[in-house]
Amino acid sequence: MTSGDSGTTVVVVTWRGASHITACLDALAAQDRPHRTLVVDNASDDGTAALLAAHPSRPEVVRLRRNAGYAGAMAKALDTIDTPRVAWLNDDAEPAPGWLAELEDALAAQPLAAAVTSRMELPDGRTQSAGVRLTADGHGADLTEPTDEVFGFCGGAALLRTDAVRAVGGVPAGFFCYYEDTDTAWRLRLAGWHVVAADARVRHLHGASTQPGSPLFHRWNERNRLLMLLRCAPTVIAVRELARFAALTVLLPLRRDRPSAANFAIGLRWRVLGETALRMPRTLRERRRISRIAALGRGVIWEAWAGL
Known part of the structure; x- marks a missing residue:
């Protein structure tokens, strides 16, 4: 699918994702809205490249020569996108069939919003994130109770206005991994944009590529x-x-x-x-x-x- 077929590019960043990338791509192929799928492969060495090449949805793939982390790969992807919207999606996430439609409709209904966050659920059904709040000491913390407007979006599954992200400086590639989403939300809010939440469901393995707590x-x-x-x-x-x-x-x-x-x-x-x-x-x-x-x-x- 070419970028001209849709107003959204879904970016999936992967690193050694052979055990779960197929499920993510299957879920994207089942979406009820057209979109461009762009996978940024962070120099995986576990067979991920072969799985991407063989997948029937034929995603576009950018293979990096070294692991640039989630932030670095997302920054690279932003340079190649010509759609008005860009979705961030973890490679260990499986969005429900209506996920993208929910996000696009929520963003269309909120002209002052630059980003809309998903409802990410763990395999046991518990909510992992319904958006991000800002703590009194400046941490970004996941919200587990839905609310209409949130401070920031969870970068594991969100939809953003491409021009708005570029206008505030893009993605902080030097972060490598973690807080690139909350930093982006900070800059969007400083520029006057809002961030909202939608009941767009995503099943998330959480930590399949990294080890939380390590x-x-x-x-x-x-x-x-x-x-x-x-x-x-x-x-x-x-x-x-x-x-x-x-x-x-x-x-x-x-x-x-x-x-x-x-x-x-x-x-x-x-x-x-x-x-x-x-x-x-x-x-x-x-x-x-x-x-x-x-x-x-x-x-x-x-x-x-x-x-x-």
Whole structure:
């Protein structure tokens, strides 16, 4: 199917997805709305490429020479899209047949919205995400109770206006994985756009390609939260959270009751601080660019959404 047949490109990012990519593509082929399917293969070495080539839906495939992560692959995809809408979809997600129609109709009904998030459900039927909220310390956290408007969308399954995403700077490729969706939502809101939710159902294996709770997972999460705040949040909040993270890292060896969770490992936290420091000059330049395109103040967004 060519991009001229539809106003939506569904982007599926995969890395070593041989065990689940076929189910995702089958579900996309069963959608009751036409669309372009674009798979970005992050240099998989497990037979994923052969499965993509053999799938009867014949998805378009961009194969990267190295693993650029979810954020990097999505940024690459955005460069190739000429449809007015772009859907983000995890390779371990299986959307219901009416998923895309629900998202497109919701976006059409909300002209001030730049993104609409899906209802992602775990295999046992529990809701994993019905959108993203902003916590009082600047984390992006999944909502499990449906609501009409949300702070941000879950990047595992969402529909966005392509031009709006490009206008606010695209996808932060340097994040590699995690928080690229919440950072994008921050910038869309700063530009004056809304984010809404739809009852567009997606069955999600969750963590099929990564390992939630692993040291690598926590490293990406902690680093990218700090980078997101430095790029998007009010200065006082960004500085406060960076200082809080650094102070806790310094004091952890002195605590007898040090938590055992991976994100409290001292080596991991020092690595997060080091990576954040190395990225600081570029991050501050990006912050200035975001300020130039913002229609609303950072404090306005924070006061409206933080802690809700």
